[in-house]
Amino acid sequence: MQRLWADYLFRLVAGLSPSLDGLAARLRLDIERGWEDLGAVDAAMFRIQKIDFALSRLEGSPCPDVFVWVSHAQADVDAALGLLLDALGIGEEALTFRGDIETGFVDLRSEPQN
Template identity: 40%
Template sequence: MFQAATEPLISLALLAVDLDSVARRLRLTIEESWDEHGTVRAAFFTLEGTDFVVTHHERDPSGTCVWVRKSGPVDPAERTAVLLTALGVGSDAVSYSTWGMGTDLSRVPAAWGRRRGRPVESHQRFWENFRKRPGMYVGRVTYDGVTAYLNGYDHAGGGVLLNGLRQWLADTYQVGANLVWSAQVVQVVFPEGRPAEPWSQDQHRQAVDGLFALLDGFFEHLASRHGATPESG
């Protein structure tokens, strides 16, 4: 089903509304498939020029995951507001968002009431959950899959998660400051040189474990400077 999306998909939010309720409200047809981790259900539709995908995997938290096809700049709050308006629910229905706490929801209609009983997830909480269970986010855990997801999350959040990582790696481990951070990590984890492709499962595991250890060190560095690990807003 996801291969039917002609452009990359960007994760927007997890709604505290089950997929069947979303489908009934918007009169959608749910398609069902599976991967190596279980059953996935999804529906594809367009609202106000935005191509949405709503999904639920049997290993996901309860609720509905919301995605859009990337076509130019993405304003997560604006696109999510379009969907919430169509569903007739307020911002309190957003139990998690890729842009984290402190999002400007000023364009959300005042009639929604802005209840805050269920705040969106902070970047710190995202990192804690991602580190413990990366397979819930990326499926098969590979170094490329993990770094691509983190890059996408960082981009969607305006660069707040990984801002300063490249320079910190260069200063701390004397790796090339001209490299992207994922290449810098490979130099640190594999000091004798990047393994030849394709990587073995053990090499992917070593790279991912090394990445997580380095990110923990980076966030501890930020905490010592700013008192937050990583930024929570």
């Protein structure tokens, strides 16, 4: 896996608190190891209802989040995230951040829980 897949095919849209291994097991995905500028990265790429996703985790990162990537072709990110969460059988409380590089990211862990 190369940095190319993230930069050109996908955009980062959210973080998830469960482990990459646990998320991949729920969807019966294989995790692949690749390298980026910052080191080893584990990732799984898949499609749900014609929407392309990738989940990744940078080895040794101080941030434990699993990054959620969605294809640039997907215009409705909220719908895509909803579909992914449903497929994983987890709720929005598992989201640690959301947003994108253009609008910025919102850390959901710092928001008050109702």
